[in-house]
Structure formats: structure tokens, C-alpha cells
Amino acid sequence: MRVRFRIWRQDNARVKGGFRDYEVDGLNEDMSLLEALDHLNEQLVLRDEKVVAFEYDCREGICGQCGVFVNGRAHGPHANMTTCQLHLRSFADGDTITIEPWRAAAFPVIKDLIVDRSAFDRIIRQGGYISAKTGTAPEANAIPVGKEVADRAMDAAACIGCGACVATCKNSSAALFTAAKINHLNTLPQGKPEQHRRVSDMVQQMEEEGFGHCSFTGACEVECPEGISVANIAEMNARYLKAKLFG
Amino acid sequence: MSLFLRKWMVALTGLFLCIFLVVHLSANCILLLPEAVARGMYNAYSTLLRESPLIKVVAYALYLSIILHVVFALLVTIRNRRAKPTPYAVNHHGENSQWAAQNMGLIGIFILVFIVVHLANFWARIKLGMGEGVGLDAQGYVDVYAVTSSLFHNPYYVAFYSLLMIPLGFHLHHGLKSSLKTLGFYHRSGLRVLARVSLFYALIMSVGFGVIPIIVYFK
Incomplete structure (x- = not known):
């Protein structure tokens, strides 16, 4: 599977950012979006380019660390889902996937797709x-x-x-x-x-x-x-x- | 000024205007009666309104509500713009919310234009005595019916009036349910009823106000 990532790149909150396009090949539809970004970053390291900064922790939809705007929707095209639970099967081969950081004055960009929450x-x-x-755990039915x-x-x-x-x-x-x-x-x-x-x-x-x-x-x-x-x-x-x- | 005060002012003035619209539409329904009956009733009703001291107070509350609704909505919008200074390059908000809810300010501008034209045509002429004079009917009442009827026989005015009732419907649909939630109505099943009541109210107001000029035009 091949996609074109259109990713917001920005060094920090003080400088202007902009989109950069990356053609990524060798993906498969069972990969999560974050795994596809890992794949892109591995290629960027081999090319001696700066990797795309993005946040994550559990990758199980529990922790709330990951979160980017994917193709015009928070956490991607599906309702009630975290970014890490979004897989490439939600996109078609050859699609352009636009990824932006959360946009809010109260959430300044730290770097690329990472914002300060x-x-x-x-x-x-x-x-x-x-x-x-609270001391130790109380008897569950005390209240x-x-x-x-x-x-x-x-x-x-x-x-x-x-x-x-x-x-x-x-x-x-x-x-x-x-x-x-x-x-x-x-x-x-x-x-x-x-x-x-x-x-x-x-x-x-x-x-x-x-x-x-x-x-x-x-x-x-x-x-x-x-x-x-x-x-x-x-x-x-x-x-x-x-x-x-x-x- | 707190976030809540601004929103409460928009909500409270909006709800007052919602109640006013019900009274206004009821009066407009008189125009659907045969002309001989409608003229007398409409003129007697408008005279009653102009001469009642209670209605005078309500009228000032109404002018104030319109002004405060616009001013506080503007303050809300300014704060909101500051909170989101950078828009998304791609934003498919149509997939997660209704268009009207996302564009209440834009819809509000259409309604404000309508109110200004509407007041210039009726209120300024009848109440302030500006422009062409208004005659008296057989009972000696100011012939407001004649002013309304002549405007509703102008195809451009009818088109302007009826078309702008569409944005009014969208504004009321979101505005009614949203203002009650802003004021703290949160009962879960009550909110489902509220959504249906808002839709019903908006449809009645939009279709009612929009259709009456068309019926009068073809009468």
C-alpha cells in the first residue's frame, strides 16, 4: 500500500510552520496510522532528515496521549476513536492523508504534531x-x-x-x-x-x-x-x- | 467578563425574542382572513398595541433584547476567534455537526439585515412617521393593514421577506435548544424532547412567517 502524507512541520511555537509531502510505500492496510508514521520516520532517519514529532503512549486507545487532526477530523474519519486505533484500511491505496496538530490558542505547538496541553x-x-x-482503600460499601x-x-x-x-x-x-x-x-x-x-x-x-x-x-x-x-x-x-x- | 455571562445574555435575549415571534406570528395570521374582516381586526390590534402602556415597556425590552443579543453575540464571536487563531487546512466539520450550529453568526447577519429593512418599512413609517404618511381606516384606526398589504403585493419585497425566513428557521432551530442548554437545562431525556420541540418551533416560525406574504400576494 502506498500513501502520500501531507504533514504539518514546525520546529517550535515561535517559528512558522508549513506542510510537507511524503510519499510512503511498503505499507499495509493492517498498520495503524501511527505505525505508518513510524515507517515514514525510519525512512527519514535513513535519509538523515528530521523525523516527524508526534505523541503517543499506550497505543491501545486508553491513555489519550495521541491525537492529531487527520483529513479534516479529530482522531481521523471515524467517530469516538483515538488516533492510535485508526488503521490504514480506513484509507484507499494512493490516498493523500493530511495530518495537522490540534489547533487552539490554548494548545501551542511544541513541535510538528505535538501540542502543549x-x-x-x-x-x-x-x-x-x-x-x-483517603488513607488506605476504604470498605467499598462504606458510602x-x-x-x-x-x-x-x-x-x-x-x-x-x-x-x-x-x-x-x-x-x-x-x-x-x-x-x-x-x-x-x-x-x-x-x-x-x-x-x-x-x-x-x-x-x-x-x-x-x-x-x-x-x-x-x-x-x-x-x-x-x-x-x-x-x-x-x-x-x-x-x-x-x-x-x-x-x- | 465571564464566559458564562456573555452566553447567558445571548441565551436570555434570544429566548425573549423567541416568545415575541410567537405573538408576532399569531398577529400575522389575521392577514389570512378575508380582507373585510382582516383590515378591521389588524388595525384594531395594532392600535391596541401602540396605546397599551404595558406593551410600551415590552417594546423597549424588545429593542434592548435585539441590541444586546447582537452585541453579546459579537463579544462571544470575538473571544471564539481569538481562541482558534489558526484554522485547519482541511476541516470536515459537516461530518460531526450541523451546518447551522457552525454558522450561527453568518445566519444572524442575514436576520439582522432583514430586521433593519423590516423596521424601516413598518416601524419607522407607522411609529416614527417617516416616509409616506399612513391614512386612517373606516373605524378611524391607523390603517396598518394597508401598509402591510401594499408591501405584500410587491413581488420583490415578498421574495426578500419569504426567502429570509429560511435562515431564521435555521437560527431558531439551533438557538432555542442551545440557549436552554446554556442556561443549564441538562435532563437527558428532556434534551431529546427539546431537540424535537426546537425543530417543530423553527419549522412553524419559518414556514408561518414565510408563507403568509405569499398567500397575501396571490389573494
């Missing part, structure tokens, strides 16, 4: 945790949690922080990420004591990081590898209002 870490630092000392509540919390907790929501959003809004982190903890009894401070502080940080507004286009829900619902954003809005009125 530490804005997410700073949002988490404002309340994406429970401050009580009863209903099945529906546990399920809703788990649905939100599934967020892997990949940044696809910000990447695909026309406004680079981080509302889905922030909402998932807030709702995960605020839904559970353990998160209740700090619920108002959590939503206020995390939303405040989201704003300071320069993310845009949520327009409820729903694109983030489609591109989110975990399929986290945009209803979470509406829930965050309600929680924020409640925190401001009663917090």
Missing part, C-alpha cells in the same frame, strides 16, 4: 480531585452510591483528556473536558463537600487559559473517543449557576 493540567489543579486524606449515580459519574470519568473536544470545536472550547471532570466528582457523595468551589475554580481557570465559548455544535461529542455527552456541558452550566447563587 498543560492548560488541561492547570484546570485539573483547580479542583479536579478530592482534598480529603452507598446508587447505580444510576455511579453510572453517570463513570460516564464523565471516562474522559482521557486527549483534547479532541478542543481540537474539533470551532471555538476551541474546553467545555466538554471541564464539564466531564466537574460532573465526575460533583455527582458522587465524596465530591459534594467541595462541589461549589470546584465548579467555580475550574471554570475560572478554563476561562483564563483562553479557550472559547461552547456553541453546542455537538462536534466534541462525536469526536470524543469516550463519547462523552454534551449534556455534561449543560449540567456544568447548571452547577455553575447553582454555585454562584448558593455557593
Whole structure:
């Protein structure tokens, strides 16, 4: 299988970047996209050229490290999937595959396809945790949690922080990420004591990081590898209002 | 100013305008009655509106809502543009979201142009007394019906009016459901109902406002 990669190359955030085309042969359709990029990088090393920088860790769709814009979609052409789970069988022989880094003012490019997502870490630092000392693992049923509540919390907790929501959003809004982190903890009894401070502080940080507004286009829900619902954003809005009125 | 305040202002003013449109469309339905009945009813209704002190307050709230909706939408757009300074070379957002949701600002510009022309033709002439004078009908009411009827017999105006009700429909479809979510309505099955209600509301408004001038034209 042969494809033409059209890849964004940029040395760092201070210099301008641009696309470069690479013809890559000797691929097969069972390779993941990241393996195809590995294959390209091996050829670049042999040619004494700079390799394409891209991020990954588990390559199992769990960690949220990989994430690039492939042919006009976050994580590629399929809904609810990470980049590492995208295989060349999703493309035809001879296709051009355009790969760009996540685009957002809050996610500056570090190099080529790698962006700095530490804005997410700073949002988490404002309340994406429970401050009580937990000691050793407590008895699981010490605090009863209903099945529906546990399920809703788990649905939100599934967020892997990949940044696809910000990447695909026309406004680079981080509302889905922030909402998932807030709702995960605020839904559970353990998160209740700090619920108002959590939503206020995390939303405040989201704003300071320069993310845009949520327009409820729903694109983030489609591109989110975990399929986290945009209803979470509406829930965050309600929680924020409640925190401001009663917090 | 917080992200939330800006969006809440757009949502609250938008919802108020949504309610106003229902009242406006109900009044427009009078135009579908036979002319002899419609003229009297329409003129009596518009006189009632102009003379009611309550409606005067509502009218100022309406002007303010239109202005604030545009101003805050502009502030939202400026922030959003800054948040995404570099566009993607290839972007297939049509595969993950609706066109209207992605282009509310553009659609809003069409609606704003419509509102300006609409106000110049009706409001400026009847309320401010600008342009050609408006006569009285047999009951002594200001003959607003004559102004409406003559405009709805102008094919260019009818085409302009009816065509611009299409972007209005798209704007209302996304705007109604989105504004309620912005204000914190998150009930899961309620959101599915809301999506259907928004579609129904947008269709009624768009088709209702769009078809009435065409019917009056051919009457």
C-alpha cells in the first residue's frame, strides 16, 4: 500500500510552520496510522532528515496521549476513536492523508504534531480531585452510591483528556473536558463537600487559559473517543449557576 | 467578563425574542382572513398595541433584547476567534455537526439585515412617521393593514421577506435548544424532547412567517 502524507512541520511555537509531502510505500492496510508514521520516520532517519514529532503512549486507545487532526477530523474519519486505533484500511491505496496538530490558542505547538496541553493540567489543579486524606482503600460499601449515580459519574470519568473536544470545536472550547471532570466528582457523595468551589475554580481557570465559548455544535461529542455527552456541558452550566447563587 | 455571562445574555435575549415571534406570528395570521374582516381586526390590534402602556415597556425590552443579543453575540464571536487563531487546512466539520450550529453568526447577519429593512418599512413609517404618511381606516384606526398589504403585493419585497425566513428557521432551530442548554437545562431525556420541540418551533416560525406574504400576494 502506498500513501502520500501531507504533514504539518514546525520546529517550535515561535517559528512558522508549513506542510510537507511524503510519499510512503511498503505499507499495509493492517498498520495503524501511527505505525505508518513510524515507517515514514525510519525512512527519514535513513535519509538523515528530521523525523516527524508526534505523541503517543499506550497505543491501545486508553491513555489519550495521541491525537492529531487527520483529513479534516479529530482522531481521523471515524467517530469516538483515538488516533492510535485508526488503521490504514480506513484509507484507499494512493490516498493523500493530511495530518495537522490540534489547533487552539490554548494548545501551542511544541513541535510538528505535538501540542502543549498543560492548560488541561492547570484546570485539573483547580479542583479536579478530592482534598480529603483517603488513607488506605476504604470498605467499598462504606458510602452507598446508587447505580444510576455511579453510572453517570463513570460516564464523565471516562474522559482521557486527549483534547479532541478542543481540537474539533470551532471555538476551541474546553467545555466538554471541564464539564466531564466537574460532573465526575460533583455527582458522587465524596465530591459534594467541595462541589461549589470546584465548579467555580475550574471554570475560572478554563476561562483564563483562553479557550472559547461552547456553541453546542455537538462536534466534541462525536469526536470524543469516550463519547462523552454534551449534556455534561449543560449540567456544568447548571452547577455553575447553582454555585454562584448558593455557593 | 465571564464566559458564562456573555452566553447567558445571548441565551436570555434570544429566548425573549423567541416568545415575541410567537405573538408576532399569531398577529400575522389575521392577514389570512378575508380582507373585510382582516383590515378591521389588524388595525384594531395594532392600535391596541401602540396605546397599551404595558406593551410600551415590552417594546423597549424588545429593542434592548435585539441590541444586546447582537452585541453579546459579537463579544462571544470575538473571544471564539481569538481562541482558534489558526484554522485547519482541511476541516470536515459537516461530518460531526450541523451546518447551522457552525454558522450561527453568518445566519444572524442575514436576520439582522432583514430586521433593519423590516423596521424601516413598518416601524419607522407607522411609529416614527417617516416616509409616506399612513391614512386612517373606516373605524378611524391607523390603517396598518394597508401598509402591510401594499408591501405584500410587491413581488420583490415578498421574495426578500419569504426567502429570509429560511435562515431564521435555521437560527431558531439551533438557538432555542442551545440557549436552554446554556442556561443549564441538562435532563437527558428532556434534551431529546427539546431537540424535537426546537425543530417543530423553527419549522412553524419559518414556514408561518414565510408563507403568509405569499398567500397575501396571490389573494
